[in-house]
Amino acid sequence: MRQIVFLVPLVLFLLLAGTIGWFMVESESEDRDTQALPSVLIDRPAPDFDLPPLAGIVPGLARADLGGKPALVNFFASWCLPCQAEHPLLMGLAAEGGIAIYGVNYKDPEADARGWLGKLGNPYERIGVDADGRTAIEWGVYGVPETFVIDAEGVVRYRHVGPILERDLQRRIRPLLAEFGG
Amino acid sequence: MRTQPANRGLAALAMLVMLVMVGLATPAGAVLPDEVLADPALEARARSIGQELRCLVCQNQSIDESDAPLARDLRILVRERLTAGDTNPEILAFVTARYGDFVLLEPPFKPKTWLLWLAPAAILLLGAFAVLAMARRRGGRGEPDPLTPEERARVDALLAERRGEEPAP
Numbered sequence: 231m232r233q234i235v236f237l238v239p240l241v242l243f244l245l246l247a248g249t250i251g252w253f254m255v256e257s258e259s260e261d262r263d264t265q266a267l268p269s270v271l272i273d274r275p276a277p278d279f280d281l282p283p284l285a286g287i288v289p290g291l292a293r294a295d296l297g298g299k300p301a302l303v304n305f306f307a308s309w310c311l312p313c314q315a316e317h318p319l320l321m322g323l324a325a326e327g328g329i330a331i332y333g334v335n336y337k338d339p340e341a342d343a344r345g346w347l348g349k350l351g352n353p354y355e356r357i358g359v360d361a362d363g364r365t366a367i368e369w370g371v372y373g374v375p376e377t378f379v380i381d382a383e384g385v386v387r388y389r390h391v392g393p394i395l396e397r398d399l400q401r402r403i404r405p406l407l408a409e410f411g412g
Numbered sequence: 413m414r415t416q417p418a419n420r421g422l423a424a425l426a427m428l429v430m431l432v433m434v435g436l437a438t439p440a441g442a443v444l445p446d447e448v449l450a451d452p453a454l455e456a457r458a459r460s461i462g463q464e465l466r467c468l469v470c471q472n473q474s475i476d477e478s479d480a481p482l483a484r485d486l487r488i489l490v491r492e493r494l495t496a497g498d499t500n501p502e503i504l505a506f507v508t509a510r511y512g513d514f515v516l517l518e519p520p521f522k523p524k525t526w527l528l529w530l531a532p533a534a535i536l537l538l539g540a541f542a543v544l545a546m547a548r549r550r551g552g553r554g555e556p557d558p559l560t561p562e563e564r565a566r567v568d569a570l571l572a573e574r575r576g577e578e579p580a581p
Contacts, residue, residue: 267468267511267512267514269512270509270510270511270512337481363481363485364485364489367485367489367510368510369510370512372468372482372511373468373469
């Protein structure tokens with residue numbers, strides 16, 4: 231009995247060390263980004279908003295445009311380098327067709343946004359201009375780029391924080407789109 | 413060098429002005445002058461709300477302390493809602509509905525966070541019980557067993573031997 235009592239601290243230490251070790255390994259794994267915050271919007275209808283267009287490119291974006299088919303809502307800005315990094319991926323997805331890619335241009339001078347899209351191409355079917363960032367707050371966005379996967383009912387199903395990489399597309403976004411697209 | 417009385421008066425005045433100004437200064441945080449509300453009572457509420465909300469860009473500062481553009485947007489939003497007549501809990505609920513509980517620097521007390529809030533008290537209680545149990549076990553041992561006749565005889569012999577060794581007075 232005595233000897234068992236002396237083992238208690240050792241067992242507690244091993245438990246603690248094990249937990250810390252597990253979290254360290256887990257945070258290194260590719261599927262889990264410990265910096266990314268969960269979105270409260272998941273499995274809820276997309277929030278209400280109505281944004282004007284970038285004149286002369288594509289129509290603006292409003293809540294009423296969501297639903298009917300699965301869509302990506304991508305918050306971007308020309309001053310945002312990670313947005314530029316994910317841009318070719320969005321271009322590729324747009325070329326495939328089948329899903330709608332909508333853009334929300336976040337706090338960007340219109341001329342800059344227009345120049346950026348002119349240079350890199352426009353993957354967006356619609357673009358809403360969120361000049362004061364209020365729509366981004368409605369969506370709980372805390373930095374660009376962020377991308378939301380919306381199902382055909384207009385319900386938010388997934389949020390990706392940061393640039394979409396090829397593996398994010400293959401592991402998360404494509405399977406979700408396939409599931410909601412039918 | 414002697415200080416002239418006039419100079420001394422001036423120095424005292426300067427000291428007084430400095431002390432008053434230091435006393436009036438409050439931690440400014442990152443709130444910019446153009447954000448500050450005209451009504452001091454509303455502004456004070458805005459500050460206290462701002463200190464409860466996490467800046468999600470920096471994550472370890474409140475929006476009141478952060479220079480991040482999003483923190484500024486949220487500070488302005490908080491002030492707009494205050495001016496519109498919202499209560500403090502209504503404003504916190506508004507922000508939580510968009511950014512989740514993580515935006516609150518003090519996590520709320522609800523089933524999901526019971527472990528977080530109650531674990532320290534539970535561990536303290538557990539420790540108290542352990543200490544109590546140990547003390548009781550030690551106390552429960554009580555008086556040592558009385559000596560057997562043989563032991564008594566041996567002790568007496570040893571004591572007698574020691575007494576014998578002492579030099580006679």
